[in-house]
Amino acid sequence: MLYSMVVALLTTLPLANSASVRSLSSCLDNLHFAVQNLTYSSSIIYTTPAHSNAHARVSFTLVNTQVGLSFCEASSPGWSDADFFSGDIPRSCGVPAPNPQDIATTFTYLRPKRSMQVKQSWTCGGNKFISDLTVAVNIDCSSVEWQNPDWRWPNAGGAPYKTIMVTCKPINVESTQASTVEG
Secondary structure, three states, X not given: OOOXXXXXXXXXXXXXXXXXXXXXXXXXXXXXXXXXXXXXXXXXXXXXXXXXXXXXXXXXXXXXXXXXXXXXXXXXXXXXXXXXXXXXXXXXXXXXXXXXXXXXXXXXXXXXHOEEEEEEEEEEOOEEEEEEEEEEOOOOEEEEEEEOOOOOOOOOOOOOOEEEEEEEOOEEEEEEEXXXXXX
C-alpha cells in the first residue's frame, strides 16, 4: 500500500536546558501514526430517472502513540461516486481524553484522487507538535447497481427507480516514526 507521511514538529519553548531536551525527547520517543479501519461507502437512490438522493461516508481511527486515538468521520453530498468528497474541505475529528483542549485533529479526503490529508496538533511537556500526514487511500470497493423492472410513471407507490451502492473493504495504513524537529 502506498502512502507518504510528512511530520513537522514545532517547539514552543527554547531548548535551553537539559530538562527541556529530556521532555522533548520523551515526547518524540516511539512517536508513530497509523490510520486504522478506514471505511468508505456511498449510496445513490434514484426516485425517478432524473432525480436522485445521494450521499457518501468515510470514517477511520487515527492512532498517535503520544496522544491516543482520534475518531474521524464525515458525510458528503454529490451526484455520483466521483463527486463525493471532491472538494478540499477540512473536517474535524473527535479527540481523545483526558486533555482534548490540547489536541486538534482534522482531515481532508479527496475521493477522486484517492488521497487523504490528516493534520493533528498536540502539546507535550510544554512543547507544541504538529503532524501532517498524506495517505494514499487504495481501497478495494465494489458497486452494486439495481434497476426496478416494475417501475412506472407516475410513481404512486414511491418505489425507487434505481439504486447504486458502493461499499469498500476497511484498510489500515501504518506509518513510520516522526523524523523532523524544528525549533
